[in-house]
Amino acid sequence: MSVLVTGGTGYIGSHTIVELLNAGEKVIIIDNFSNSKPEVLDKIKEITKKNVVFYKINYLDEKEMQKVFEENPDIEVVINFAGFKAVGESVQKPLEYYHNNVTGALILLQMMKKYHVKKFVFSSSATVYGEPEKIPLTEDCKVGGTTNPYGTSKLMIEQILQDLYHSDSSWDICILRYFNPVGSHESGLLGEEPQGIPNNLMPYIVRVASGTLKELSVFGNDYPTPDGTGVRDYIHVVDLAKGHLKAIEKLRKEEKGLYIYNLGTGTGYSVLDMVKAFERATNRKVPYKIVERRPGDIATCYADPTKAYEELGWRAEKTLEDMCQDAWRYIEKQTEK
Numbered sequence: 001m002s003v004l005v006t007g008g009t010g011y012i013g014s015h016t017i018v019e020l021l022n023a024g025e026k027v028i029i030i031d032n033f034s035n036s037k038p039e040v041l042d043k044i045k046e047i048t049k050k051n052v053v054f055y056k057i058n059y060l061d062e063k064e065m066q067k068v069f070e071e072n073p074d075i076e077v078v079i080n081f082a083g084f085k086a087v088g089e090s091v092q093k094p095l096e097y098y099h100n101n102v103t104g105a106l107i108l109l110q111m112m113k114k115y116h117v118k119k120f121v122f123s124s125s126a127t128v129y130g131e132p133e134k135i136p137l138t139e140d141c142k143v144g145g146t147t148n149p150y151g152t153s154k155l156m157i158e159q160i161l162q163d164l165y166h167s168d169s170s171w172d173i174c175i176l177r178y179f180n181p182v183g184s185h186e187s188g189l190l191g192e193e194p195q196g197i198p199n200n201l202m203p204y205i206v207r208v209a210s211g212t213l214k215e216l217s218v219f220g221n222d223y224p225t226p227d228g229t230g231v232r233d234y235i236h237v238v239d240l241a242k243g244h245l246k247a248i249e250k251l252r253k254e255e256k257g258l259y260i261y262n263l264g265t266g267t268g269y270s271v272l273d274m275v276k277a278f279e280r281a282t283n284r285k286v287p288y289k290i291v292e293r294r295p296g297d298i299a300t301c302y303a304d305p306t307k308a309y310e311e312l313g314w315r316a317e318k319t320l321e322d323m324c325q326d327a328w329r330y331i332e333k334q335t336e337k
């Protein structure tokens, strides 16, 4: 049996592929390198010494997708990482975002239905909670009130999955709501490589530390948080990747269902905590200045990850120091070249 992974050369996808291969899974990857590079496939091989089946296709291409399912009758489960993910860009390009993320998921699900593959793991996001009803966030907190098309596309797909399961309970679905993934594989071979100037905090910090960018802009220090800067639940990407293996294990069990899990550590750190932790872990300086709040940002967001622990037996194990050191190691390796 094999696991089909869309978006498998992206940041979270590639780390998950490594964990799947290390666990002895047979993997098929689909990607069109819209936000990743072919070299990632070589790195995966270098780390795991294992081969994957790879298709360079856009998951919106129904004919090509059909070919994948025809050629691989042993697909048992699909993990969907494919999708656009830049929050700011999604505000500028809503049609592109809805088309790529929502239509892509629909095509994938239709294909799965046609080929009787009914185990599905979906990459969702804590963004679906909008303004948090309470902190820490539990899976039963209200969702909605997303402030950008990226977040709304995740929410729409969650709704589609609910409706699908409601219509046919032979589906077996796991929705994983990621908090803030950071860091990279300890080999320094895989990591996060946003194109252009990064939007997210950790990629920005590492580029300031390496001298590529001058200083970090801290978006607001007047939030109702201990030091006034935004608080988030940063989780090591390898911990997050391992959560997917646990999700697959759950779907392989006898009973069918639609399950939702927060994948976070349960601890919130502020922007300034992150700057200090990074400086301590890497011995580099991260100059910063305080600027205006970023529109659409919330003050505090962190998970209650109890449900994932109780039902999946998963919890994050890596420390904030690991997250900072591993994020930095990747950048150092990149600049060595």
Ligand code: UFG
Binding pocket: 085, 087, 125, 126, 127, 151, 178, 179, 180, 199, 200, 201, 202, 204, 216, 217, 218, 219, 220, 229, 230, 231, 232, 271, 294, 297, 301
């Ligand atoms: N921040 C800065 N300066 C920067 C970048 C970020 O101060 O240059 C701050 C933000 O204001 C926020 C924190 O750092 O307080 C984290 O910001 P990120 O952009 O790294 O992450 P977000 O929490 O805003 O968003 C992330 C993902 C989204 C996802 C969301 C789910 O990027 O895809 O988490 O909660 F939807």
